[in-house]
Amino acid sequence: MNLRTVFRMLALLSLGCASRLLAGADIPAEAYDWKNVKIGGGGFVTGIVFHPAEKGLAYLRTDVGGAYRWDARAGRWIPLMDWMGPKDWNLLGIESLAVDPTDPEVVYAAAGTYTFSSASNGVILRSPDRGRTWSRTDLPFKFGGNESGRGNGERLAVDPNDPRVIFFGTRRDGLWRSGDAGAMWSRVGGFPEISAADTSVPTWGDRTVAIGVVCVRFDAHSGRPGLPTPVVYAAVSTRGASLWRSGNAGATWETLTGQPTGLRPNHVALAADGVLYVSYGLDPGPDSMADGAVWKHDPRSGKWTDVTPIKPSTEEKPFGYGAVAVDPNHPGTVLATTFCRWALHDEIFRSTDGGIHWRPLLGDAVWDRNDFPWTSSLRPHWIGDVEVDPFDPDHAFFTTGYGIWEGINLTRTGAGEAARWVFADEGLEETVPLGLASPPEGAPLVSAIADVDGFRHDDLGRSTLQFAAPPRLSNSEAIDFAQKMPGFLVRVGMARRNPGQTAIGAFSNDGGIHWAAFASEPPVEGDHASLAVSADGGAIVWASSRSVPYRSANHGEAWVPCLGAPRGLRIAADRVNPRLFYGFEPASGTFYTSDDGGARFLPSVEALRSPSGSMFPWAEIRAVPGFEGELWLAAGFGLFRSTDGGRRLSRQPVLNLAFAVGFGKAAPGSDRPAIFVAGECGETDGILRSDDGGGTWVRITDAAHRFGSVGAIIGDPRVYGRVYVATGGRGIIWGEKAADVRR
DSSP: HHHHHHHHHHHGGGGGOOOSSSSSSSSOOOOEEEEEEEOOOOOOOEEEOOOTTSTTTTEEEEEESEEEEEEEETTEEEEEEEEEGGGGGGGGSEEEEEETTTTTOEEEEOOOOOOTTSSSSOOOEEEEESSSSSEEESSSSSOOTTTTTTBBBBEEEEEEEEEOOOEOOOOOOOOEEESSSSOEEEEOOOOOOOGGGGGEEETTTTTTOOOOOEEEEOOOOGGGGTSSOOOOOEEOOSSOOOEEEEEEEEESOOEOOOOOOOSSSEEEOOTSSEEEEEEEEEOOOOSSOOOEEEEEHHHHEEEEEEEEOOOOSSSSSSSEEEEEOHHHHHHHTTEEEESSSSTTTTOOOESSTTTTTTSSSTTTEEEETOOOGGTTTOOOOOOOHHHHTTTTTTTTEEETTTEEEEEEEEGGOOOSSOOOOEOOOOOBBBBOOOEEEOOOSSSEEEEEEEEEEEEEETTTSSOOBSOOSSSSEEEEEEEEEEEEEEEEEEEEEEOOOOSSEEEEEEESSTTTTSOOSSSSOOOOOOOOOOEEEOOSSSSSSEETTTTTEEEEEEEEEEEEEEOOOTOOOOEEEOOOTTEEEEEEEEETEEEEESEEEEEEEEEEEEEEEOTTTOOOSOOEEEEOTTTTTTTEEEESOOOEESTTTSSSSSEEOSEEEEEEEEEEETTTOOOOOOOEEEEEEEEEEEEEEEESSSSSEOOOOOBBBBOOEEEEEEOSSSTOOOOEESSSHHHOOOOOOOOOOOO
C-alpha cells in the first residue's frame, strides 16, 4: 500500500479524543445502492483456501482489502468485510484464513494490517454463515497482513478431527491455541521460544518486522474424529532449524531432523500420504527474494529430498520459491511457484511424480483476460499462493500482486495442450484510489490510484485501460480539472526511474484520453501530493508533504515556488475565479489565500485549533462549484465552512469527525450543489448528504456498507445523488439513491 494511505490511516487512531457533538441517531437515513467502479483486482492477493467438503467453496485474503468468498455459480468474488468502519481500518489486512473442514458454514480470519506501535492489535474473526456475519476476539498483540511475509501461510489452522481446536502462528508471540472454536485463546507453552530477532527482516525506513510462525498443518490421518489430532507441524521463518513437529496435539515440539537450513520456509503442503512439501526463500517476500528451493520430507523414513524444479543459481539473476501445493486427491501431483524471477518471468511448475520431473505451466500458456484490459501488459508476479481444487484436479487458483488467476485444464497440459488461465477477478476490487475527479463533461469519473496509475471510466460497470502512456506513473497521487475547461486535467505522483522513484506529472486536453508529461518537474519531496488547477486551466499548483508549493503557468514547462506558502500545504482552486487559490497547513491550522493565481499566498487572520492542541491529522479542501469564495474543509477533528475565501471558518455541528468532503449535482429545484461528507456523528460513522448547503443532512450508508477508511469523496455533477468514494483497499465505490427501497 502507498505510504500516504498508511499514514493517513494511522492518523485515524489519534481522533479518539475528539469531542462528541451529535448523536448519530439524530440523522435520518436514506436508502442507497452501492457498487464498485469496475477495475478488477489491482492489489496483492495473499492467500487462497478451498473448503475440502463442499465443491465450489473457496476464500481469498488480501493485504489491505479484506477477505472474499468465491461464488462459483456466478463466477465472482463476494466481499466479506464492507461492514468494517474507519476505526477498524487496521483489520482490513488479513494475516490468515481458515475453514472448519467439518462444516462448510464456518470460516475464520486473522485480521490485522500493521505492527506499528500506533496500530491496533489484531483480532480473530469467526463466522457461522460463510462470512455474512462475524464475531470477534481481540488478541493482545499485532498482526501484519500488509507487511513482509504476508504471502506466507497459512498461519491459522482448524483441527480436522476436533474443530474446536484452532492454532494460530504469530509474528512475535509464538504459537497460540483455542479450544473453543476461536472464542478464547492462550499461548502454547510447549512451543519453543524463538527470538523475534531471528525471524525479523528490514522493512520501511529503519524499521524491522518479525515474520514468526508462518504455517501450521494438522495431519488428519494421525488421529480420529472427536479427539485433537496428535501430529501437528509448524514452520517458523528463520534460516536455521525452521520445521517443528508435535506428536501429542501440541503439548511438546521437536525439530524435524535432517531438514535444510539457510533458507526461510514460506508454505508447507501436506499430501494425503503424509509427505510434506516445503517451499523456501532466502527472504520472506514479497519485496525481494534472491534464493530459494523446494524440498519434500517423508515422515515414515525421515528422509529429506531436494525437489527444486530449477535452481536459482543457474540463472543470471537469482530468485526464490513462493508457494507449493499438492492435489488433495493425488499425493504425487505438486505445484510449485517461483518468486521475484525478474530476469525472465515467474513460473508455476507441475509434477505428477512427487517432484522427480516438472513441467512449466505459464511460459506458453493461453491467457484469458476476461474483460479486464488493463492487465494486458502484466505478467504474473508475486505468486504468493497456489491451490488445487479438492473436487477438480483440472482447477486451481494462483495469486499475484494484482489479482488472481484461475486454471481450468491442469491435467490436460503437456501433450500438445497449453495451460489455460482466466483472470478470475470479477467482484474482486483491491485498488487504493488517492484522488478522484468527476468533471461536468466527458467521462463521469477519472481517478488517481496507488500502484496502478489511474483510469478514465466512461462506463462505471466496465473495466478499462489505464491512462495512456507515456508517462506511466507508479503512483498517481492527485488529480484535478479546470472547472471552466473540464477537458483539461492534470495528475501528479511518482514514477519508477533508475535509481528509485521521482516526482512526475502530466496533463490532458481531452478529458484524460491522451496525456503529455510535464516538460519539467518541481523539486517536490515526500508523499501526500496536493494538486489544484485554476478554473480557466491557466495555472497549476503542486505541493507535497515536505516541500513548499510550486506553480506553473505554462502546463509544466517551468515551475516557480509559491511565495509565502509553507511546506505541507493542502491546495484547492476556486471553482469560479481563476485567480483564487486556497491552502490549509495541518501543522498550524492556518488557512492561506492567493488572489493572483497562486503566485503568492497570505495567511488568514483566524487559525484553527484541534481539540487536543496537536496538528490536524490531514486536511481535504474542496471549493464549491458555482460559488466564488466558498470552500469546505474536512480536517479530521471537524467539518468547517468558509464563504469568504478562508478568512473566517465556521465549524459545522453535524460531524465530530470529518474524513472527506465533496460536491455533486444539486437536488431538483435547488441551486446549491449536494454536499457529501464522510465522518462520524456521535458514535456512528458514515457518509452523509446535504441538499441545502449543510442545513439538514441524511445518512446514506448503513451497517453493512462502511468500507473501512474513506480517503476522498466526490459527487457527480450530472447525476443528482450519485457519489464516488475512494477507499483504503476496496477500490472506488459508487452509490446512488435506491429506488422503492425502505429501511
